[in-house]
Amino acid sequence: MVVASLSRLPSGICRMRSTLYKTSNIANITCSSARGSQSNLKHLQRFSTSTTWQTEALDRTRNIGIIAHIDAGKTTTTERMLFYSGFTRRIGDVDEGSTVTDFLPAERARGITIQSAAITFHWPPGEVDGSTSPQAGAQGEPVPRSAYPHTINLIDTPGHADFTFEVMRSLRILDGAVCILDGVAGVEAQTEKVWNQASTYKIPRIIFVNKLDRDGAAFGRTVREVSSRLGVYPAVCQIPWFLGGNGAFVGVADAIHLQGLRWKEGEDGRAVKMAGLQQLETEEPALAQELRRARIALVELLSEHDEEIVEKFFECEEDHLAVSPADIIQSLRRCVLDQSSRIIPLFAGASFRNMGVQPLLDSIVNLLPSPPEAPDPEVSIGGVKGGLRNLLSGDLIVQQSEKVSGSPKGKQQKKKSTSVPNSNDPISKLQSCALAFKVVNDAKRGVLVYVRVYSGSLDRNSLLFNTNLHLSERAPRLLKMYANDAVEVDSIPAGHIGVVVGLKQTRTGDTLVSYAGNKATPPEPLTSLQLRPIAVPPPVFFTSVEPHSLSEEKRMQESLALLLREDPSLHVNVDEESGQTLLSGMGELHLEIARDRLINDLKAKATMGRIEIGYRETALGASSPITTVFDREIAGRKGKAGCTAVAEQLDENDEAPHDQDTLLVETYDGNQIIIRAPGLQIEHSSRGEEESSPLLPPGMDLVQFRTALQNGAVAALARGPQFTFPMHNTRVTLTIDPATDLFGNETSTSALTSAARQATVAALRDVQAGAGTTMMEPVMNVIISVDEASLGSVVHDISSSRGGHIISLDEEVPLPGTDASSASQALEEEALPPIDTTRVYAPPDPFETPSIGVEIPASVTRPRTITAKVPLKEMVGYLKHLRSLTAGRGTFVMSVDRFENMSGQRQKAVIAELRGGF
Numbered sequence: 001m002v003v004a005s006l007s008r009l010p011s012g013i014c015r016m017r018s019t020l021y022k023t024s025n026i027a028n029i030t031c032s033s034a035r036g037s038q039s040n041l042k043h044l045q046r047f048s049t050s051t052t053w054q055t056e057a058l059d060r061t062r063n064i065g066i067i068a069h070i071d072a073g074k075t076t077t078t079e080r081m082l083f084y085s086g087f088t089r090r091i092g093d094v095d096e097g098s099t100v101t102d103f104l105p106a107e108r109a110r111g112i113t114i115q116s117a118a119i120t121f122h123w124p125p126g127e128v129d130g131s132t133s134p135q136a137g138a139q140g141e142p143v144p145r146s147a148y149p150h151t152i153n154l155i156d157t158p159g160h161a162d163f164t165f166e167v168m169r170s171l172r173i174l175d176g177a178v179c180i181l182d183g184v185a186g187v188e189a190q191t192e193k194v195w196n197q198a199s200t201y202k203i204p205r206i207i208f209v210n211k212l213d214r215d216g217a218a219f220g221r222t223v224r225e226v227s228s229r230l231g232v233y234p235a236v237c238q239i240p241w242f243l244g245g246n247g248a249f250v251g252v253a254d255a256i257h258l259q260g261l262r263w264k265e266g267e268d269g270r271a272v273k274m275a276g277l278q279q280l281e282t283e284e285p286a287l288a289q290e291l292r293r294a295r296i297a298l299v300e301l302l303s304e305h306d307e308e309i310v311e312k313f314f315e316c317e318e319d320h321l322a323v324s325p326a327d328i329i330q331s332l333r334r335c336v337l338d339q340s341s342r343i344i345p346l347f348a349g350a351s352f353r354n355m356g357v358q359p360l361l362d363s364i365v366n367l368l369p370s371p372p373e374a375p376d377p378e379v380s381i382g383g384v385k386g387g388l389r390n391l392l393s394g395d396l397i398v399q400q401s402e403k404v405s406g407s408p409k410g411k412q413q414k415k416k417s418t419s420v421p422n423s424n425d426p427i428s429k430l431q432s433c434a435l436a437f438k439v440v441n442d443a444k445r446g447v448l449v450y451v452r453v454y455s456g457s458l459d460r461n462s463l464l465f466n467t468n469l470h471l472s473e474r475a476p477r478l479l480k481m482y483a484n485d486a487v488e489v490d491s492i493p494a495g496h497i498g499v500v501v502g503l504k505q506t507r508t509g510d511t512l513v514s515y516a517g518n519k520a521t522p523p524e525p526l527t528s529l530q531l532r533p534i535a536v537p538p539p540v541f542f543t544s545v546e547p548h549s550l551s552e553e554k555r556m557q558e559s560l561a562l563l564l565r566e567d568p569s570l571h572v573n574v575d576e577e578s579g580q581t582l583l584s585g586m587g588e589l590h591l592e593i594a595r596d597r598l599i600n601d602l603k604a605k606a607t608m609g610r611i612e613i614g615y616r617e618t619a620l621g622a623s624s625p626i627t628t629v630f631d632r633e634i635a636g637r638k639g640k641a642g643c644t645a646v647a648e649q650l651d652e653n654d655e656a657p658h659d660q661d662t663l664l665v666e667t668y669d670g671n672q673i674i675i676r677a678p679g680l681q682i683e684h685s686s687r688g689e690e691e692s693s694p695l696l697p698p699g700m701d702l703v704q705f706r707t708a709l710q711n712g713a714v715a716a717l718a719r720g721p722q723f724t725f726p727m728h729n730t731r732v733t734l735t736i737d738p739a740t741d742l743f744g745n746e747t748s749t750s751a752l753t754s755a756a757r758q759a760t761v762a763a764l765r766d767v768q769a770g771a772g773t774t775m776m777e778p779v780m781n782v783i784i785s786v787d788e789a790s791l792g793s794v795v796h797d798i799s800s801s802r803g804g805h806i807i808s809l810d811e812e813v814p815l816p817g818t819d820a821s822s823a824s825q826a827l828e829e830e831a832l833p834p835i836d837t838t839r840v841y842a843p844p845d846p847f848e849t850p851s852i853g854v855e856i857p858a859s860v861t862r863p864r865t866i867t868a869k870v871p872l873k874e875m876v877g878y879l880k881h882l883r884s885l886t887a888g889r890g891t892f893v894m895s896v897d898r899f900e901n902m903s904g905q906r907q908k909a910v911i912a913e914l915r916g917g918f
């Protein structure tokens with residue numbers, strides 16, 4: 001056996017690698033030895049100044065994420081990656097709370113990942129210079145990419161369902177992903193959910209089956225689940241090495257290189273023993289035989305999808321074992337990038353035992369795409385959707401719009417098609433385009449905005465226009481991050497991930513553009529350019545937040561504002577009547593973490609109340625038009641404005657008015673707000689952009705007028721007339737008659753807001769007195785995975801004790817994600833032919849008979865899947881119950897389906913419970 005002891009040899013990783021890939025020309029690689037996390041900053045600065053960043057070839061960059069079910073081992077694996085790449089000197093432990101990526105106190109305390117952290121390291125260790133990787137060695141033989149250092153930007157994403165939105169946000173900026181599976185639990189419900197979300201963004205993926213050291217690990221079963229539950233063809237590149245077939249897990253056998261890799265129990269994993277096929281044949285004959293089968297299956301699978309490997313196969317006289325590792329890697333890479341093949345390379349290991357992580361790193365570099373190879377990022381601009389590269393090349397035709405006199409915002413537009421770019425074309429003015437994917441408040445450096453740059457180069461001090469908030473901010477400082485260490489840079493080039501320090505407003509999820517010229521805003525339609533917009537799901541839990549004293553109020557509100565910038569799936573609103581601040585979110589854990597962040601990290605002196613379900617209230621009919629005139633002093637200034645409001649049940653089939661008098665039709669938190677001002681005599685500037693009216697109060701423009709009225713309606717809708725829950729599914733129409741409702745100077749924006757609020761409140765009370773209002777509750781889409789034996793009891797429990805409706809059994813119904821395009825994606829996926837799971841190669845698990853070519857009954861390969869709609873109230877604490885019904889095997893995921901009207905009886909029961917406490 002060849003022994004490569006990395007602890008003894010400073011360049012050991014390289015040695016191991018050269019043995020791994022049998023390449024002769026990689027002697028010029030300088031391997032860095034493992035360095036301590038304290039000292040690594042200096043070490044990193046050496047190869048990460050702004051100049052080198054600029055010149056780092058983009059094809060040697062990987063922006064990847066790790067996705068998985070909670071506890072599959074994402075953080076544990078990341079820690080090993082950091083260690084082997086030389087970024088840290090010791091391996092952090094999740095259970096001891098000493099990991100690099102889970103650096104928030106709340107994460108360390110709970111041992112789970114809450115916020116995605118972006119980390120940069122190099123694999124293999126060494127400097128990433130400007131040269132592109134050579135594709136061939138001196139003798140013309142292909143050289144694997146993993147022979148040359150690459151920059152890996154890694155995003156560790158949370159696995160808990162409460163943080164799905166966080167995962168979605170991270171997925172948007174990834175070019176590739178590693179999906180980690182727990183080798184005992186197999187494909188779990190949350191894995192399926194995240195997998196489907198990654199499919200939505202067409203992210204190339206590889207799979208790592210982890211925890212193979214645990215009792216009950218079943219690699220073969222997991223492989224079969226990958227094909228049946230994730231709907232892909234697993235390309236088994238490694239199989240587990242159990243000593244003597246049924247003994248301890250000691251390493252992996254690699255079907256690409258036809259060799260065994262063995263790690264010594266209890267060591268840090270840097271020393272790897274390698275054994276060729278012949279050696280395995282004498283020492284581990286059963287493993288050697290299975291390895292041959294794995295190689296045959298791998299070449300066969302690739303041949304079905306890749307012409308080039310077929311040629312190589314013929315060149316090797318149809319000998320599966322003779323095809324070179326480099327040819328197999330290239331074929332795998334082609335299949336991963338061309339996702340129509342649905343081939344997913346699959347690797348094996350046990351990160352906690354330090355086994356299998358270096359080959360996984362090699363595969364990240366070898367198989368996952370560089371930024372230019374990744375799918376074209378989706379953008380929306382001027383009402384058109386398409387790819388950013390297409391937009392920049394002129395292949396995406398943007399409809400430039402001219403507003404029609406008096407038309408509502410965004411409606412009734414005259415379209416004029418412009419092919420882009422041309423010399424006058426606004427798209428050619430775009431200098432850079434970036435997505436802010438994360439906002440973090442750093443105790444030392446202030447607010448850090450993580451950005452992924454998609455085009456051009458984001459330069460220090462450039463003016464960035466935020467197309468979501470419609471404001472400009474300067475970028476005074478730029479950083480390149482290494483977990484919680486940073487290096488100052490002058491610019492962040494396209495394809496890279498970096499941090500902007502000093503932005504005051506930008507939130508997670510906002511698109512930032514810089515543009516040529518010195519105008520305050522970019523030319524239309526660049527103002528509407530948005531990268532991969534995602535819809536924030538409605539919050540379903542809420543809690544009150546009270547400052548300890550009045551003097552703490554300001555600090556608390558500032559901290560809450562920061563929390564909201566970090567996480568837009570949190571919502572804050574102030575109940576106007578009680579003055580209470582309410583914080584709402586996606587789940588109980590989500591709010592608990594928000595509480596931790598607010599009180600422990602941001603040091604707000606505040607108390608949070610009980611976490612409760614966010615019910616809603618809705619109108620059952622329509623009010624009569626209610627006109628009120630607000631006439632009171634506001635902040636020492638007389639304020640007077642009138643408004644007429646009608647509140648009614650929102651019927652999706654009812655068309656909103658689109659006439660000249662309609663200034664706004666907007667859906668906000670499930671309610672629709674319409675603003676009308678007949679006779680306002682709206683005028684347009686010659687360029688058709690600015691709107692104004694001679695009848696508006698002096699100094700007020702149409703945007704301020706609309707926003708003031710809208711704010712009033714939104715504030716009133718936050719509290720229902722009967723149950724005080726926020727209104728839902730309700731339409732409010734505000735009508736302003738310039739002759740009777742506007743009073744010159746006295747009509748300030750705050751007077752308009754108060755008038756709109758007052759009129760809406762009165763209209764809601766009128767509905768309550770007439771047709772009435774009712775409570776609504778969140779109903780969840782729930783997908784439960786159980787084994788056959790527990791199916792009956794779980795179905796019975798859901799439908800009889802929890803008032804749920806079973807929608808289907810064993811049907812692959814993708815959960816409606818938080819992304820608008822997932823539904824269409826699901827439809828697209830429906831069209832794909834089913835995977836023939838009987839042809840999928842999976843090695844036998846210990847104590848199982850060989851499985852190749854043997855038909856596997858569906859009941860063995862697939863756990864049963866129950867899809868149901870269940871009120872959220874009945875799902876509180878469900879995991880514990882499910883575990884007891886299924887002997888610990890059952891798992892579930894859920895997402896909000898809709899809010900539903902509650903029956904009188906159910907309403908009464910909930911109110912009694914709320915009064916008496918849970």
Ligand SMILES: Nc1nc2c(ncn2[C@@H]2O[C@H](COP(=O)(O)OP(=O)(O)OP(=O)(O)O)[C@@H](O)[C@H]2O)c(=O)[nH]1
Pocket residue numbers: 068069070071072073074075076077094095111112113114157158159160210211212213214349350351352353
């Ligand atoms: N036996 C064994 N345990 C492992 C392995 N990998 C991770 N674990 C353990 O599994 C638990 C979860 O690991 P994490 O790395 O925190 O998992 P995660 O996927 O990051 O979890 P979240 O961040 O909470 O989603 C920890 O107790 C780890 O020590 C492994 O290969 N073998």
